[in-house]
Amino acid sequence: MSNVMLEVKELTTKYVTRFGEDVYAVDHVSLKVEEGKSLGIAGESGCGKSTLALSLMGYYFPPLHYTSGEIIIAGQNITAMPPDEVRRSILGTEIAYIPQSAMNALNPTEKIISFIEDVIQAHGLYITKKDIYERARKLFEILGLPAEVLQKYPVELSGGMKQRTVIATSVLLLPKVLIADEPSSALDVTSQKMVIKMLRQAMENGLIDSMIFITHELPLLKNVTDDIMVMYAGQIVEKGTAEETVFDPLHPYAKGLMGSIIVPEKGLRDVKLTAIPGVPPNLKNPPAGCRFAERCKFVQPECTANSVALRDAGGGRAYRCILSKRELKEAYAREASQ
Protein backbone atom coordinates (compact mmCIF):
# COMPACT_ATOMS: atom_id res chain seq x y z
CA MET A 1 0.00 0.00 0.00
CA SER A 2 1.58 3.19 -1.11
CA ASN A 3 1.23 6.54 0.56
CA VAL A 4 -1.96 8.46 0.05
CA MET A 5 -1.03 11.95 -1.10
CA LEU A 6 -4.45 13.53 -1.24
CA GLU A 7 -7.60 12.29 0.35
CA VAL A 8 -10.93 14.05 0.09
CA LYS A 9 -13.92 12.88 2.07
CA GLU A 10 -17.44 13.94 1.13
CA LEU A 11 -16.38 17.43 0.13
CA THR A 12 -19.23 19.82 -0.60
CA THR A 13 -18.73 23.40 -1.68
CA LYS A 14 -21.20 25.96 -2.90
CA TYR A 15 -21.40 29.21 -4.75
CA VAL A 16 -23.61 31.89 -3.28
CA THR A 17 -25.17 34.02 -6.00
CA ARG A 18 -25.86 37.70 -5.51
CA PHE A 19 -29.49 36.87 -4.90
CA GLY A 20 -28.49 34.65 -1.99
CA GLU A 21 -29.18 31.35 -3.71
CA ASP A 22 -26.92 28.40 -3.03
CA VAL A 23 -25.46 26.49 -5.95
CA TYR A 24 -23.79 23.27 -4.92
CA ALA A 25 -21.18 22.87 -7.63
CA VAL A 26 -19.29 20.14 -5.79
CA ASP A 27 -21.60 17.72 -4.07
CA HIS A 28 -20.24 15.06 -1.71
CA VAL A 29 -17.13 14.26 -3.69
CA SER A 30 -14.70 11.72 -2.27
CA LEU A 31 -11.42 10.87 -3.90
CA LYS A 32 -8.02 9.49 -3.13
CA VAL A 33 -4.76 9.96 -5.01
CA GLU A 34 -1.81 7.75 -4.14
CA GLU A 35 1.85 8.51 -4.54
CA GLY A 36 3.02 8.18 -8.13
CA LYS A 37 -0.53 8.03 -9.47
CA SER A 38 -2.53 10.41 -11.56
CA LEU A 39 -6.25 10.97 -11.54
CA GLY A 40 -8.21 12.36 -14.45
CA ILE A 41 -11.46 14.24 -14.06
CA ALA A 42 -13.78 14.31 -17.06
CA GLY A 43 -17.15 15.88 -17.70
CA GLU A 44 -18.85 18.47 -19.85
CA SER A 45 -18.57 22.20 -19.27
CA GLY A 46 -20.33 23.39 -16.17
CA CYS A 47 -20.27 20.03 -14.39
CA GLY A 48 -18.04 21.32 -11.60
CA LYS A 49 -14.61 20.08 -12.69
CA SER A 50 -12.87 23.40 -12.22
CA THR A 51 -14.76 24.19 -9.03
CA LEU A 52 -13.61 20.87 -7.63
CA ALA A 53 -10.02 21.81 -8.49
CA LEU A 54 -10.40 25.12 -6.65
CA SER A 55 -12.08 23.44 -3.69
CA LEU A 56 -9.32 20.83 -3.35
CA MET A 57 -6.81 23.50 -2.45
CA GLY A 58 -8.79 24.49 0.62
CA TYR A 59 -8.46 28.12 -0.35
CA TYR A 60 -11.90 29.63 -0.62
CA PHE A 61 -12.85 33.11 -1.60
CA PRO A 62 -16.35 34.43 -2.33
CA PRO A 63 -18.54 33.48 -4.13
CA LEU A 64 -17.11 30.00 -3.43
CA HIS A 65 -17.83 28.75 0.09
CA TYR A 66 -16.91 25.62 1.97
CA THR A 67 -19.86 23.60 3.28
CA SER A 68 -18.73 20.23 4.57
CA GLY A 69 -16.21 17.46 4.13
CA GLU A 70 -12.51 16.96 4.72
CA ILE A 71 -9.34 17.49 2.74
CA ILE A 72 -6.20 15.67 3.85
CA ILE A 73 -2.94 16.39 2.03
CA ALA A 74 -0.14 13.96 2.89
CA GLY A 75 -1.61 13.25 6.31
CA GLN A 76 -2.26 16.91 7.13
CA ASN A 77 -5.86 17.95 7.52
CA ILE A 78 -6.24 21.38 5.96
CA THR A 79 -10.01 21.66 6.20
CA ALA A 80 -10.11 23.95 9.22
CA MET A 81 -7.08 26.03 8.29
CA PRO A 82 -7.63 29.79 7.85
CA PRO A 83 -7.16 31.03 4.26
CA ASP A 84 -3.99 32.99 5.02
CA GLU A 85 -2.37 29.97 6.56
CA VAL A 86 -3.38 27.84 3.55
CA ARG A 87 -1.88 30.37 1.23
CA ARG A 88 1.40 30.58 3.12
CA SER A 89 2.07 26.96 3.91
CA ILE A 90 -0.01 24.80 1.56
CA LEU A 91 -0.28 26.42 -1.86
CA GLY A 92 2.79 25.89 -3.99
CA THR A 93 4.60 23.67 -1.53
CA GLU A 94 2.02 21.00 -0.82
CA ILE A 95 -0.45 21.47 -3.62
CA ALA A 96 0.07 23.41 -6.82
CA TYR A 97 -2.59 24.52 -9.26
CA ILE A 98 -2.30 25.35 -12.94
CA PRO A 99 -5.43 27.24 -14.00
CA GLN A 100 -7.01 27.01 -17.42
CA SER A 101 -5.24 29.90 -19.11
CA ALA A 102 -2.09 29.73 -17.03
CA MET A 103 0.12 31.25 -19.68
CA ASN A 104 -1.69 34.57 -19.37
CA ALA A 105 -0.46 34.81 -15.78
CA LEU A 106 3.00 35.90 -16.89
CA ASN A 107 3.67 39.60 -16.48
CA PRO A 108 4.58 40.98 -19.92
CA THR A 109 6.92 43.60 -18.47
CA GLU A 110 9.05 41.18 -16.48
CA LYS A 111 11.50 38.50 -17.46
CA ILE A 112 10.68 34.88 -16.65
CA ILE A 113 13.45 34.76 -14.04
CA SER A 114 11.92 37.60 -12.03
CA PHE A 115 8.59 35.75 -12.10
CA ILE A 116 10.39 32.76 -10.58
CA GLU A 117 12.11 34.98 -8.01
CA ASP A 118 8.70 36.27 -6.98
CA VAL A 119 7.37 32.76 -6.51
CA ILE A 120 10.30 31.72 -4.32
CA GLN A 121 10.29 34.88 -2.23
CA ALA A 122 6.54 34.78 -1.71
CA HIS A 123 7.02 31.46 0.03
CA GLY A 124 9.55 32.85 2.45
CA LEU A 125 12.61 31.24 0.98
CA TYR A 126 15.04 34.14 1.09
CA ILE A 127 17.91 32.88 -1.00
CA THR A 128 20.14 34.95 -3.27
CA LYS A 129 19.24 35.70 -6.84
CA LYS A 130 22.19 33.66 -8.01
CA ASP A 131 20.93 30.61 -6.13
CA ILE A 132 17.45 31.10 -7.51
CA TYR A 133 18.86 31.24 -11.03
CA GLU A 134 20.88 28.07 -10.44
CA ARG A 135 17.84 26.28 -9.06
CA ALA A 136 15.62 27.38 -11.94
CA ARG A 137 18.26 26.42 -14.48
CA LYS A 138 18.57 22.92 -13.03
CA LEU A 139 14.81 22.48 -13.01
CA PHE A 140 14.53 23.65 -16.61
CA GLU A 141 17.24 21.20 -17.57
CA ILE A 142 15.41 18.27 -16.00
CA LEU A 143 12.22 19.26 -17.76
CA GLY A 144 13.91 19.74 -21.10
CA LEU A 145 13.41 23.49 -21.41
CA PRO A 146 16.23 25.70 -22.70
CA ALA A 147 17.84 27.85 -20.00
CA GLU A 148 17.74 30.95 -22.25
CA VAL A 149 14.02 31.14 -21.61
CA LEU A 150 14.77 32.44 -18.12
CA GLN A 151 16.20 35.67 -19.53
CA LYS A 152 13.36 36.27 -21.95
CA TYR A 153 10.14 38.25 -21.77
CA PRO A 154 6.83 36.38 -22.14
CA VAL A 155 6.11 38.04 -25.51
CA GLU A 156 9.21 36.40 -26.95
CA LEU A 157 7.88 32.93 -26.21
CA SER A 158 5.32 30.87 -28.10
CA GLY A 159 2.08 29.78 -26.42
CA GLY A 160 3.33 26.25 -25.83
CA MET A 161 6.59 27.48 -24.36
CA LYS A 162 4.79 29.92 -22.05
CA GLN A 163 2.55 27.13 -20.82
CA ARG A 164 5.54 24.88 -20.17
CA THR A 165 7.32 27.69 -18.34
CA VAL A 166 4.36 28.18 -16.04
CA ILE A 167 4.15 24.45 -15.35
CA ALA A 168 7.87 24.35 -14.59
CA THR A 169 7.41 27.24 -12.17
CA SER A 170 4.52 25.52 -10.46
CA VAL A 171 6.63 22.45 -9.69
CA LEU A 172 9.57 24.55 -8.49
CA LEU A 173 8.70 24.12 -4.83
CA LEU A 174 8.22 20.35 -5.23
CA PRO A 175 4.49 20.14 -4.46
CA LYS A 176 3.03 16.80 -3.44
CA VAL A 177 -0.04 17.21 -5.61
CA LEU A 178 -0.28 19.07 -8.89
CA ILE A 179 -3.70 20.05 -10.16
CA ALA A 180 -3.67 20.77 -13.88
CA ASP A 181 -6.91 22.28 -15.15
CA GLU A 182 -7.06 21.92 -18.95
CA PRO A 183 -3.34 22.69 -19.30
CA SER A 184 -3.30 21.96 -23.01
CA SER A 185 -6.71 23.02 -24.29
CA ALA A 186 -5.53 26.24 -25.93
CA LEU A 187 -2.54 24.62 -27.62
CA ASP A 188 -2.13 22.79 -30.89
CA VAL A 189 -1.45 19.07 -30.95
CA THR A 190 2.33 19.21 -30.98
CA SER A 191 2.56 21.68 -28.08
CA GLN A 192 -0.03 19.62 -26.24
CA LYS A 193 2.19 16.59 -26.56
CA MET A 194 5.17 18.53 -25.24
CA VAL A 195 3.19 19.71 -22.23
CA ILE A 196 2.07 16.16 -21.46
CA LYS A 197 5.59 14.87 -21.87
CA MET A 198 6.81 17.49 -19.44
CA LEU A 199 4.21 16.57 -16.84
CA ARG A 200 5.29 12.94 -17.19
CA GLN A 201 8.93 13.94 -16.73
CA ALA A 202 8.07 15.96 -13.64
CA MET A 203 6.37 12.89 -12.24
CA GLU A 204 9.19 10.50 -13.10
CA ASN A 205 11.86 12.78 -11.69
CA GLY A 206 10.04 13.09 -8.40
CA LEU A 207 9.29 16.80 -8.76
CA ILE A 208 5.63 16.06 -8.05
CA ASP A 209 4.28 13.02 -6.25
CA SER A 210 0.84 12.85 -7.78
CA MET A 211 -1.30 14.66 -10.28
CA ILE A 212 -4.91 15.53 -10.90
CA PHE A 213 -5.61 16.22 -14.53
CA ILE A 214 -8.81 17.93 -15.58
CA THR A 215 -10.01 17.97 -19.16
CA HIS A 216 -13.03 17.18 -21.26
CA GLU A 217 -10.91 15.39 -23.86
CA LEU A 218 -11.20 11.70 -23.15
CA PRO A 219 -8.54 10.40 -25.55
CA LEU A 220 -6.06 12.60 -23.72
CA LEU A 221 -7.11 11.34 -20.29
CA LYS A 222 -6.87 7.74 -21.42
CA ASN A 223 -3.25 8.30 -22.40
CA VAL A 224 -2.20 10.47 -19.49
CA THR A 225 -3.82 9.29 -16.28
CA ASP A 226 -4.10 6.03 -14.36
CA ASP A 227 -7.62 6.57 -13.07
CA ILE A 228 -10.56 8.48 -14.44
CA MET A 229 -13.43 10.06 -12.56
CA VAL A 230 -16.46 11.23 -14.51
CA MET A 231 -18.42 14.14 -13.05
CA TYR A 232 -21.95 15.16 -13.84
CA ALA A 233 -23.84 18.10 -12.29
CA GLY A 234 -21.44 18.36 -9.35
CA GLN A 235 -21.43 14.68 -8.48
CA ILE A 236 -19.15 11.80 -9.31
CA VAL A 237 -21.03 9.40 -11.56
CA GLU A 238 -18.27 6.97 -12.34
CA LYS A 239 -14.85 6.10 -10.97
CA GLY A 240 -12.39 3.51 -12.24
CA THR A 241 -9.12 2.90 -14.01
CA ALA A 242 -8.61 4.69 -17.32
CA GLU A 243 -8.89 1.51 -19.38
CA GLU A 244 -12.11 0.40 -17.71
CA THR A 245 -13.79 3.77 -17.86
CA VAL A 246 -13.03 4.33 -21.53
CA PHE A 247 -13.62 0.85 -22.92
CA ASP A 248 -16.25 -0.45 -20.52
CA PRO A 249 -18.17 2.44 -18.96
CA LEU A 250 -20.96 1.59 -16.54
CA HIS A 251 -22.92 4.78 -15.98
CA PRO A 252 -25.18 5.80 -18.90
CA TYR A 253 -23.65 9.28 -18.92
CA ALA A 254 -20.12 7.91 -19.08
CA LYS A 255 -21.30 5.60 -21.84
CA GLY A 256 -22.64 8.60 -23.72
CA LEU A 257 -19.38 10.50 -23.30
CA MET A 258 -17.37 7.59 -24.63
CA GLY A 259 -19.71 7.44 -27.61
CA SER A 260 -18.78 10.98 -28.61
CA ILE A 261 -15.03 10.45 -28.84
CA ILE A 262 -13.50 11.51 -32.13
CA VAL A 263 -10.01 10.25 -32.96
CA PRO A 264 -8.31 9.82 -36.34
CA GLU A 265 -8.36 6.05 -36.26
CA LYS A 266 -9.53 3.39 -38.63
CA GLY A 267 -13.19 2.62 -38.18
CA LEU A 268 -14.23 6.04 -36.88
CA ARG A 269 -16.30 6.75 -39.97
CA ASP A 270 -18.22 3.50 -39.67
CA VAL A 271 -19.65 4.22 -36.24
CA LYS A 272 -22.27 6.85 -35.69
CA LEU A 273 -21.44 9.18 -32.86
CA THR A 274 -24.01 9.19 -30.12
CA ALA A 275 -24.89 12.54 -28.70
CA ILE A 276 -26.58 12.88 -25.34
CA PRO A 277 -29.83 14.79 -25.81
CA GLY A 278 -30.82 17.67 -23.55
CA VAL A 279 -28.87 19.88 -21.19
CA PRO A 280 -27.56 19.33 -17.65
CA PRO A 281 -29.91 20.34 -14.81
CA ASN A 282 -29.72 23.76 -13.25
CA LEU A 283 -27.82 23.34 -9.99
CA LYS A 284 -29.82 26.10 -8.30
CA ASN A 285 -32.58 23.58 -7.79
CA PRO A 286 -31.26 20.16 -8.78
CA PRO A 287 -33.74 17.32 -9.30
CA ALA A 288 -34.52 15.22 -6.23
CA GLY A 289 -33.71 11.92 -7.87
CA CYS A 290 -30.92 10.94 -10.20
CA ARG A 291 -29.53 14.10 -11.80
CA PHE A 292 -29.07 12.39 -15.13
CA ALA A 293 -32.61 10.91 -15.22
CA GLU A 294 -33.94 13.59 -17.58
CA ARG A 295 -31.43 12.71 -20.30
CA CYS A 296 -31.07 9.00 -19.61
CA LYS A 297 -32.25 6.41 -22.13
CA PHE A 298 -32.83 3.78 -19.48
CA VAL A 299 -34.84 5.94 -17.11
CA GLN A 300 -37.28 4.22 -14.77
CA PRO A 301 -39.98 5.58 -12.46
CA GLU A 302 -37.81 5.02 -9.36
CA CYS A 303 -35.00 7.14 -10.83
CA THR A 304 -36.71 10.45 -10.18
CA ALA A 305 -38.00 9.60 -6.70
CA ASN A 306 -34.93 9.33 -4.48
CA SER A 307 -31.35 10.45 -4.81
CA VAL A 308 -29.03 7.73 -6.02
CA ALA A 309 -25.96 6.75 -4.03
CA LEU A 310 -22.57 5.89 -5.44
CA ARG A 311 -22.42 2.09 -5.78
CA ASP A 312 -19.33 0.01 -5.41
CA ALA A 313 -18.68 -2.18 -8.43
CA GLY A 314 -15.64 -3.97 -7.05
CA GLY A 315 -11.97 -3.45 -7.86
CA GLY A 316 -12.00 0.22 -6.94
CA ARG A 317 -14.79 1.02 -9.39
CA ALA A 318 -17.92 2.86 -8.45
CA TYR A 319 -20.89 4.25 -10.30
CA ARG A 320 -24.06 6.15 -9.51
CA CYS A 321 -27.08 4.32 -10.93
CA ILE A 322 -29.98 2.30 -9.58
CA LEU A 323 -29.41 -0.44 -12.14
CA SER A 324 -26.98 -3.21 -11.32
CA LYS A 325 -23.86 -3.83 -13.35
CA ARG A 326 -25.51 -6.79 -15.09
CA GLU A 327 -28.70 -4.85 -15.90
CA LEU A 328 -26.67 -1.99 -17.38
CA LYS A 329 -24.60 -4.36 -19.52
CA GLU A 330 -27.79 -5.99 -20.81
CA ALA A 331 -29.32 -2.62 -21.58
CA TYR A 332 -26.22 -1.56 -23.58
CA ALA A 333 -26.18 -4.86 -25.46
CA ARG A 334 -29.86 -4.48 -26.33
CA GLU A 335 -29.25 -0.94 -27.55
CA ALA A 336 -26.27 -1.96 -29.66
CA SER A 337 -28.21 -4.73 -31.37
CA GLN A 338 -30.99 -2.37 -32.47
Add this chain to the structure above:
Amino acid sequence: MTDEKKSCLSASGLTKVFGFGRQKTVAVDHVDFNFYEGEIVSIVGESGSGKTTLAKMLLGLISSTEGEIYVQGKKRDISTQKKKREYWKSIQAIFQDPYSSYNIFNKIDSVLLDCIHMRGGRKLPHTKKVELMAEACSFVNLKFEELTNKYPFELSGGQMQRLMIARIFLLKPKILFADEPTSMIDACSRATILDELMQLRKETGMTIIFITHDIGLAYYVSDSVCIMEHGKFVESGSADDVILHPKEAYTQRLINDVPKIHEAWDLSTV
Protein backbone atom coordinates in the same frame (compact mmCIF):
# COMPACT_ATOMS: atom_id res chain seq x y z
CA MET B 1 -12.50 12.05 -58.54
CA THR B 2 -14.92 11.40 -61.34
CA ASP B 3 -15.37 13.83 -64.16
CA GLU B 4 -19.12 14.15 -63.66
CA LYS B 5 -18.65 16.17 -60.49
CA LYS B 6 -19.11 19.85 -61.11
CA SER B 7 -16.55 22.26 -59.79
CA CYS B 8 -18.04 24.55 -57.18
CA LEU B 9 -15.16 26.64 -55.97
CA SER B 10 -11.66 26.67 -57.28
CA ALA B 11 -8.59 28.85 -57.10
CA SER B 12 -5.28 29.10 -58.82
CA GLY B 13 -2.14 30.63 -57.38
CA LEU B 14 -4.05 32.24 -54.53
CA THR B 15 -1.69 34.26 -52.36
CA LYS B 16 -2.04 36.65 -49.45
CA VAL B 17 0.87 38.70 -48.22
CA PHE B 18 0.64 40.85 -45.08
CA GLY B 19 3.06 43.72 -44.65
CA PHE B 20 6.09 44.38 -46.81
CA GLY B 21 9.85 44.60 -46.58
CA ARG B 22 11.26 42.98 -43.49
CA GLN B 23 7.84 42.48 -41.95
CA LYS B 24 6.48 40.63 -44.95
CA THR B 25 4.44 37.60 -43.99
CA VAL B 26 3.15 35.23 -46.63
CA ALA B 27 0.02 33.88 -44.99
CA VAL B 28 -1.28 31.95 -47.98
CA ASP B 29 1.27 30.91 -50.56
CA HIS B 30 0.19 30.04 -54.12
CA VAL B 31 -2.62 27.69 -53.22
CA ASP B 32 -4.44 25.79 -55.96
CA PHE B 33 -7.52 23.72 -55.36
CA ASN B 34 -10.77 22.58 -56.85
CA PHE B 35 -13.71 21.78 -54.62
CA TYR B 36 -16.65 19.92 -56.09
CA GLU B 37 -20.37 20.40 -55.58
CA GLY B 38 -21.89 18.58 -52.62
CA GLU B 39 -18.54 17.71 -51.09
CA ILE B 40 -17.40 18.18 -47.52
CA VAL B 41 -13.81 19.32 -47.63
CA SER B 42 -11.68 19.83 -44.55
CA ILE B 43 -8.78 22.21 -44.40
CA VAL B 44 -6.58 21.07 -41.53
CA GLY B 45 -3.63 22.97 -40.17
CA GLU B 46 -2.06 24.11 -36.95
CA SER B 47 -2.59 27.62 -35.64
CA GLY B 48 -0.87 30.14 -37.88
CA SER B 49 -0.93 27.96 -40.97
CA GLY B 50 -3.16 30.43 -42.81
CA LYS B 51 -6.40 28.49 -42.92
CA THR B 52 -8.57 31.32 -41.63
CA THR B 53 -6.91 33.81 -43.97
CA LEU B 54 -7.71 31.50 -46.86
CA ALA B 55 -11.33 31.29 -45.73
CA LYS B 56 -11.59 35.07 -45.41
CA MET B 57 -10.29 35.49 -48.94
CA LEU B 58 -12.74 32.98 -50.32
CA LEU B 59 -15.57 34.65 -48.42
CA GLY B 60 -14.58 37.97 -49.93
CA LEU B 61 -13.87 39.60 -46.58
CA ILE B 62 -10.30 40.44 -47.53
CA SER B 63 -8.77 40.83 -50.97
CA SER B 64 -6.15 38.48 -52.29
CA THR B 65 -2.67 39.68 -53.21
CA GLU B 66 -2.38 37.40 -56.19
CA GLY B 67 -4.31 34.63 -57.90
CA GLU B 68 -7.82 34.00 -59.08
CA ILE B 69 -10.93 32.52 -57.50
CA TYR B 70 -13.50 30.77 -59.67
CA VAL B 71 -17.07 30.13 -58.59
CA GLN B 72 -18.77 27.39 -60.59
CA GLY B 73 -16.17 27.73 -63.30
CA LYS B 74 -16.63 31.49 -63.67
CA LYS B 75 -14.20 34.07 -62.39
CA ARG B 76 -15.46 35.69 -59.21
CA ASP B 77 -16.44 39.33 -59.46
CA ILE B 78 -17.15 41.22 -56.23
CA SER B 79 -15.94 44.63 -57.33
CA THR B 80 -19.07 46.47 -56.21
CA GLN B 81 -21.13 46.29 -53.04
CA LYS B 82 -24.14 45.05 -55.00
CA LYS B 83 -22.18 42.18 -56.53
CA LYS B 84 -20.76 41.36 -53.11
CA ARG B 85 -24.25 41.07 -51.63
CA GLU B 86 -25.25 38.84 -54.49
CA TYR B 87 -22.16 36.70 -53.85
CA TRP B 88 -22.92 36.35 -50.16
CA LYS B 89 -26.29 34.86 -51.01
CA SER B 90 -24.46 31.84 -52.35
CA ILE B 91 -21.67 31.67 -49.80
CA GLN B 92 -22.10 31.73 -46.02
CA ALA B 93 -20.06 30.97 -42.94
CA ILE B 94 -20.29 29.70 -39.38
CA PHE B 95 -17.57 31.01 -37.12
CA GLN B 96 -15.68 29.71 -34.17
CA ASP B 97 -17.24 31.81 -31.46
CA PRO B 98 -21.04 31.54 -31.35
CA TYR B 99 -21.21 34.17 -28.60
CA SER B 100 -19.90 36.96 -30.81
CA SER B 101 -21.66 35.88 -33.99
CA TYR B 102 -24.97 37.55 -33.17
CA ASN B 103 -26.07 41.11 -32.84
CA ILE B 104 -26.86 41.28 -29.14
CA PHE B 105 -29.69 43.76 -29.66
CA ASN B 106 -31.60 41.55 -32.06
CA LYS B 107 -34.02 38.93 -30.87
CA ILE B 108 -33.83 35.44 -32.29
CA ASP B 109 -36.97 35.97 -34.36
CA SER B 110 -35.41 38.85 -36.19
CA VAL B 111 -32.19 36.90 -36.76
CA LEU B 112 -34.19 34.23 -38.56
CA LEU B 113 -36.56 36.70 -40.19
CA ASP B 114 -33.59 38.45 -41.79
CA CYS B 115 -32.62 35.20 -43.46
CA ILE B 116 -36.09 34.78 -44.94
CA HIS B 117 -36.01 38.36 -46.21
CA MET B 118 -32.61 37.80 -47.74
CA ARG B 119 -34.01 34.86 -49.69
CA GLY B 120 -36.67 37.15 -51.15
CA GLY B 121 -39.43 36.21 -48.74
CA ARG B 122 -40.17 39.76 -47.62
CA LYS B 123 -43.71 39.73 -49.05
CA LEU B 124 -44.71 36.36 -47.60
CA PRO B 125 -47.63 36.35 -45.13
CA HIS B 126 -46.55 36.31 -41.48
CA THR B 127 -47.92 32.83 -40.79
CA LYS B 128 -45.84 31.45 -43.63
CA LYS B 129 -42.74 33.12 -42.22
CA VAL B 130 -43.36 31.61 -38.80
CA GLU B 131 -43.85 28.24 -40.42
CA LEU B 132 -40.50 28.53 -42.19
CA MET B 133 -38.75 29.61 -39.00
CA ALA B 134 -40.27 26.75 -37.02
CA GLU B 135 -39.20 24.31 -39.70
CA ALA B 136 -35.62 25.59 -39.56
CA CYS B 137 -35.60 25.35 -35.77
CA SER B 138 -36.97 21.84 -35.73
CA PHE B 139 -34.29 20.84 -38.22
CA VAL B 140 -31.67 21.56 -35.56
CA ASN B 141 -33.83 20.17 -32.71
CA LEU B 142 -34.66 23.53 -31.19
CA LYS B 143 -38.20 24.54 -30.33
CA PHE B 144 -39.20 27.76 -32.02
CA GLU B 145 -41.94 28.49 -29.45
CA GLU B 146 -39.30 28.52 -26.71
CA LEU B 147 -37.02 30.83 -28.66
CA THR B 148 -39.41 33.63 -29.59
CA ASN B 149 -38.82 36.83 -27.67
CA LYS B 150 -35.47 35.62 -26.44
CA TYR B 151 -32.09 37.17 -27.08
CA PRO B 152 -29.21 35.06 -28.40
CA PHE B 153 -27.21 35.39 -25.17
CA GLU B 154 -29.94 33.57 -23.29
CA LEU B 155 -29.01 30.40 -25.12
CA SER B 156 -26.15 28.05 -24.37
CA GLY B 157 -23.14 27.87 -26.67
CA GLY B 158 -24.33 24.66 -28.30
CA GLN B 159 -27.82 26.06 -28.88
CA MET B 160 -26.38 29.22 -30.42
CA GLN B 161 -24.25 27.23 -32.79
CA ARG B 162 -27.30 25.18 -33.74
CA LEU B 163 -29.27 28.37 -34.33
CA MET B 164 -26.46 29.35 -36.68
CA ILE B 165 -27.09 26.13 -38.59
CA ALA B 166 -30.82 26.95 -38.64
CA ARG B 167 -29.89 30.25 -40.29
CA ILE B 168 -27.89 28.39 -42.91
CA PHE B 169 -30.86 26.05 -43.42
CA LEU B 170 -33.05 29.07 -44.25
CA LEU B 171 -30.47 30.77 -46.44
CA LYS B 172 -29.59 27.63 -48.40
CA PRO B 173 -26.26 28.88 -49.74
CA LYS B 174 -24.31 26.89 -52.31
CA ILE B 175 -21.15 26.97 -50.25
CA LEU B 176 -20.78 26.97 -46.48
CA PHE B 177 -17.61 27.75 -44.61
CA ALA B 178 -17.46 26.23 -41.14
CA ASP B 179 -14.49 27.78 -39.33
CA GLU B 180 -13.88 25.61 -36.26
CA PRO B 181 -17.61 25.47 -35.47
CA THR B 182 -17.14 23.08 -32.56
CA SER B 183 -14.01 24.37 -30.86
CA MET B 184 -15.89 26.33 -28.19
CA ILE B 185 -18.33 23.52 -27.52
CA ASP B 186 -17.76 20.48 -25.36
CA ALA B 187 -17.48 16.96 -26.62
CA CYS B 188 -21.10 15.87 -26.12
CA SER B 189 -22.75 18.66 -28.13
CA ARG B 190 -20.01 18.40 -30.75
CA ALA B 191 -21.46 15.20 -32.17
CA THR B 192 -24.88 16.88 -32.54
CA ILE B 193 -23.47 19.85 -34.45
CA LEU B 194 -21.46 17.63 -36.78
CA ASP B 195 -24.43 15.38 -37.48
CA GLU B 196 -26.60 18.41 -38.23
CA LEU B 197 -24.02 19.76 -40.65
CA MET B 198 -23.88 16.40 -42.42
CA GLN B 199 -27.68 16.26 -42.51
CA LEU B 200 -27.71 19.75 -44.02
CA ARG B 201 -25.39 18.62 -46.78
CA LYS B 202 -27.60 15.63 -47.47
CA GLU B 203 -30.79 17.69 -47.75
CA THR B 204 -29.56 20.72 -49.64
CA GLY B 205 -26.52 19.35 -51.46
CA MET B 206 -24.36 22.27 -50.48
CA THR B 207 -20.60 22.22 -50.42
CA ILE B 208 -19.22 22.48 -46.91
CA ILE B 209 -15.69 23.65 -46.34
CA PHE B 210 -14.70 22.66 -42.86
CA ILE B 211 -11.77 24.45 -41.29
CA THR B 212 -10.28 22.83 -38.23
CA HIS B 213 -7.12 21.93 -36.40
CA ASP B 214 -8.63 18.70 -35.09
CA ILE B 215 -7.63 15.97 -37.48
CA GLY B 216 -10.00 13.42 -35.93
CA LEU B 217 -12.93 15.72 -36.54
CA ALA B 218 -11.87 16.31 -40.12
CA TYR B 219 -11.68 12.58 -40.67
CA TYR B 220 -15.15 12.06 -39.24
CA VAL B 221 -17.01 14.61 -41.36
CA SER B 222 -15.21 15.04 -44.63
CA ASP B 223 -14.97 13.38 -48.00
CA SER B 224 -11.62 14.93 -48.78
CA VAL B 225 -8.98 16.54 -46.62
CA CYS B 226 -6.37 19.19 -47.37
CA ILE B 227 -3.45 19.57 -44.97
CA MET B 228 -2.08 23.09 -44.75
CA GLU B 229 1.35 24.08 -43.48
CA HIS B 230 2.79 27.60 -43.58
CA GLY B 231 0.30 28.77 -46.18
CA LYS B 232 0.74 25.83 -48.53
CA PHE B 233 -1.30 22.71 -49.15
CA VAL B 234 1.15 19.94 -48.39
CA GLU B 235 -1.16 17.03 -48.94
CA SER B 236 -4.69 16.61 -50.20
CA GLY B 237 -6.87 13.74 -51.22
CA SER B 238 -9.71 11.60 -49.98
CA ALA B 239 -10.09 11.43 -46.20
CA ASP B 240 -9.23 7.73 -45.96
CA ASP B 241 -6.06 8.15 -48.00
CA VAL B 242 -4.77 11.19 -46.20
CA ILE B 243 -5.56 10.17 -42.63
CA LEU B 244 -4.94 6.43 -42.72
CA HIS B 245 -2.05 6.40 -45.20
CA PRO B 246 -0.34 9.80 -44.94
CA LYS B 247 2.54 10.34 -47.32
CA GLU B 248 4.02 13.65 -46.18
CA ALA B 249 6.15 13.77 -43.04
CA TYR B 250 4.16 16.74 -41.75
CA THR B 251 0.86 14.91 -42.00
CA GLN B 252 2.35 11.87 -40.31
CA ARG B 253 3.56 14.06 -37.46
CA LEU B 254 0.18 15.74 -37.06
CA ILE B 255 -1.59 12.39 -36.87
CA ASN B 256 0.98 10.93 -34.50
CA ASP B 257 0.61 13.84 -32.11
CA VAL B 258 -3.08 13.28 -31.53
CA PRO B 259 -3.85 11.09 -28.51
CA LYS B 260 -5.69 7.97 -29.62
CA ILE B 261 -7.93 5.47 -27.93
CA HIS B 262 -6.91 2.11 -29.33
CA GLU B 263 -3.34 2.85 -30.28
CA ALA B 264 -0.54 3.78 -27.91
CA TRP B 265 0.52 7.43 -27.84
CA ASP B 266 4.25 7.73 -28.41
CA LEU B 267 5.57 10.58 -26.29
CA SER B 268 9.19 10.11 -27.28
CA THR B 269 8.77 11.74 -30.69
CA VAL B 270 8.61 15.37 -29.58
